[in-house]
Amino acid sequence: MKILKKGLLEAEISKALTQWEKEYLGRGSVQVKTDILRNMVIVAxxxxxxxxxxxxxxxxxxLLSIKKTRSDLIETGSDQVKEIIHAxxxxxxxxxxxxISTRSGERLIIFMLEENLENKLTE
Structure with a gap:
């Protein structure tokens, strides 16, 4: 059974993760793009x-210090972001x-889901 439009859900995930960043890290990303592919939610x-x-x-x-610190920050909030994706x-x-790429200032987050989400969505 199809539940939502894929693009709308991707936009909602981007919005929710940006809000989480602002609340948890004190600032949000400049740009966020989410893609749903099979059982993966990929956030750039x-x-x-x-x-x-x-x-x-x-x-x-x-560079190594920033990578470690940013990684540690995300890991400590991982339960919250997993709950956002589940919700x-x-x-x-x-x-x-x-x-994180400290050269480009980009982070990739990949959530692996227990089911194929893409099959449940409409274009």
């Missing part, structure tokens, strides 16, 4: 680094993966 966030963090990435030690999709998240 751009403009996530503060000007101070951007300055720190000019050295290897600073919007109705499907449990069984795995969560993320990485």
């Amino acid at each position: 966030l751009k403009g996530i680094l503060t000007p101070a963090e951007q300055a720190l990435t000019k050295t290897t030690a600073g 919007l999709t109705g499907i449990n998240v069984y795995s969560f993966h993320t990485d």
Whole structure:
């Protein structure tokens, strides 16, 4: 049974994660794009680094420090973001993966769902 339009759900996920970032991290991304593919929700966030963090990435030690700190921050809030995805999709998240590019200031988050969400959506 088809439940929602894919594009609308992708937009709702982007909006919800941006709001979570603002509340949890103190600021949101400049741009967020969500794509649903089979049992994956892929979120690309751009403009996530503060000007101070951007300055720190000019050295290897600073770059590694920013990657570790940002990774730790997301991990501590992972239960909250998994719950956001569950609330919007109705499907449990069984795995969560993320990485940040300190060069481009982008983060990718991939939520692996217990079911194929894309099959339940309409175009």
